[in-house]
Amino acid sequence: MALTIPEVAANARTAANQLQNVTSTQKSQVLAHIRRELEAHKEEIFAANAQDLQLAQEEVAKGRLSASLFKRLDIKGDNEEKFNTLLQGVTDVDNLPDPIGQVTRATELDQGLDLYRVTAPVGVILVIFEARPEVVVNISCLSIKSSNAAILKGGKEAYHTLAVLTRVMQSAIEGVVQDIPFPKDAIQLVSTREHIDELLQQDRYIDMVIPRGSNQLVRHIQNNTRIPVLGHADGLCSIYLDDTADVNKAPGLVVDSKTNYPAACNSAETLLVHRSLLGSDLLTKTIKSLFDHGVSLRCDPPTLQFIENSPVLGSASYKKDQQYSASTDEDYDTEFLDLCMAVKVVDSVEEAITHINTHGSKHTDCIVTETPAHAEKFMNMVDAAGVYYNASTRFADGFRYGFGTEIGVSTNKTHARGPVGLEGLTIYKYRLYGQGHKAGDFGVGANKKAYLHNDIGVDSVKNKFVR
């Protein structure tokens, strides 16, 4: 009999409590066994996936599922390439340093009274994702590595694949014989859509929600739970060409930020241009390059005029209402996720900053300039997870940042911001070691002790609590 949502959540909490005690070695054994078992059961997984693909094909035929979503459902790929990437991902996570048990602060409060701040798992995380079934493996491995219990809610299109993947991983967890039992409920799958809102009410058991899906999904979750949500609904990134922008850098940076992968959250949606660049070779080259890469522009009156009057851009090669058109106010608040970009002229770096802080989504914004003082001002004052100087917004990514993995990108102002790696799944505990120390013995006055507050030096105790 299927468990109720509160039962699933309570089981996850119990598992999370047990996971507080597992060692690095155990986690590594479990991850290695998960890889082996996934490999051993691959035909079963492919068969389940074929079932999902067949059902999905019918949906595509009825126009109820897009071709791109259909493609993402496939777990095998050509020559099992996608599946092998999935397996390699398990090993990659296994090879990352253990994020738990790291000492980040150590203070001697008194003789024999030592305080350590030590990284610890957040506890129970709920991950809600759409379409790509391999996410269930990736997230399970990240949860295990960070000693968290995960409740996984996938899309109904991948129902059969997700069920087999989860069952294989759970039996792999149980199959590893260890001193401390590793809880099977470290990962649990919840399958049907209607459960989302009930899951979002389990704030008694669930410590964090990570939504991986459409803007609508994320916004729905943010608006319907008391549980902290790690993620972002929008990715409205801007790139600003300052008056001293370098003609050899600007066109490439704008084109890369827009066209490298237009559907990504770190692609640029708005191009801000310093007024002094109107009529410049730099702006002509930048816009021509955007046009030549298939980008259509939504322009404010000055840029529209600039294009129309330009011998290069205003020629017959580029057509109004195809390559460019007049912008509306909404264009500056729109995440196009497509080969489309809003353009606006500003009078100063300050105006660019104000525009971004008003219209941006606090994700990643770039200034192109050869004036370091302008760059510093921009990077100080733009309130975003990533502030870039002469670098493409497309670098905003956990792998590119060197985290080895990415849970997602957060535009939150608390906990974790920007691309989030394993560290985002951790919090810390204070561990205090005494010898019968009483607070009443400290204070001002006769016979009272003062606190030492000696820095123990994190490096000397770094691995003290790695198990």
Next chain:
Amino acid sequence: MALTIPEVAANARTAANQLQNVTSTQKSQVLAHIRRELEAHKEEIFAANAQDLQLAQEEVAKGRLSASLFKRLDIKGDNEEKFNTLLQGVTDVDNLPDPIGQVTRATELDQGLDLYRVTAPVGVILVIFEARPEVVVNISCLSIKSSNAAILKGGKEAYHTLAVLTRVMQSAIEGVVQDIPFPKDAIQLVSTREHIDELLQQDRYIDMVIPRGSNQLVRHIQNNTRIPVLGHADGLCSIYLDDTADVNKAPGLVVDSKTNYPAACNSAETLLVHRSLLGSDLLTKTIKSLFDHGVSLRCDPPTLQFIENSPVLGSASYKKDQQYSASTDEDYDTEFLDLCMAVKVVDSVEEAITHINTHGSKHTDCIVTETPAHAEKFMNMVDAAGVYYNASTRFADGFRYGFGTEIGVSTNKTHARGPVGLEGLTIYKYRLYGQGHKAGDFGVGANKKAYLHNDIGVDSVKNKFVR
């Protein structure tokens, strides 16, 4: 004309954006001037406070305000002692290291492409507090030091005092002539009670809420906002006497944890006792000491029987239903905040851990033992902000931890946990410095570059972004 709540919140956002650019020196100048101006206007402040005290006295007479709340309203103290402490507090915050601009990660992604993770202000914080008017000065200074904009919502009892204190601080901010203007709206006061719920809806502008007040206030806030709340509603701390607890440590630790300041959130509310200690000298001494300090106990059947059968405790000196009585289930979920404690026998450290993870509030819990393996298990598996070994729960405090200040204590599982200092008011930004680097140039294949991911070494660039 008074501003509306959305206007106040929007002004705070504007101020927060400006505050991203202020320097350490400027913040220090502002804090020093605030201290001077508070001192210069002390008679005016005392006069406003006298007004509040007079109105409050009438409320006390009518039985609508408690004597202890009345006492906390006074800002002057004997010989202006309380006021001088307030002034010293401004200087103490000024003397703390700047929490903003600290590099916490630095990676060379490619030649000329350097990534820095740098601490940044959270943005706009809303602080809701009750009674003690000096909190407004303390929080304002902490916000300024951490470059945040603060909206301050105090209790109506301190209306006149808060108004004068805020006005003096705002004009002190404006009075400091600086290159970069320091925004007056860095601190704003909101006064009347009915504004709380409207403030809690300003998630578009406000990044974090910090409630400082009763459990009811905190719970109301947690239940009525989408803004992240930093704090704790309950402080249900436990102390567990393990089978090898030391007779020379246990009684003192239990008494200190319970009686040092019973109304504090870090006082112990539940005493868990290993069954093998029934009949022991240690338990007799511990309970006798609690009785002698005026603590009454709510006992489970085994401890009740132990007390009644004890020649010392069961004697006429200690009376049933005065010093001790039978416990109810609710007693183990109750934060007494008084000289009262629930007692329960457990069979093992595992049972103690399970009890605490079920009934505790994830604040601070202690094990008294001479078996280090039990201590490690307890400290690993108890899911609390503080896990203590032979040390009083009363050490859970920002000053005692050596943070120099305390915003509050958090039982959250994200962002900040345990006693929170200035660091809890910060998040970080990723600053990426490139030279025209495009993401499309990296990847697998011919002519593609690989990321270097060289650790730059945080120490070598620690102060690179301190302004």
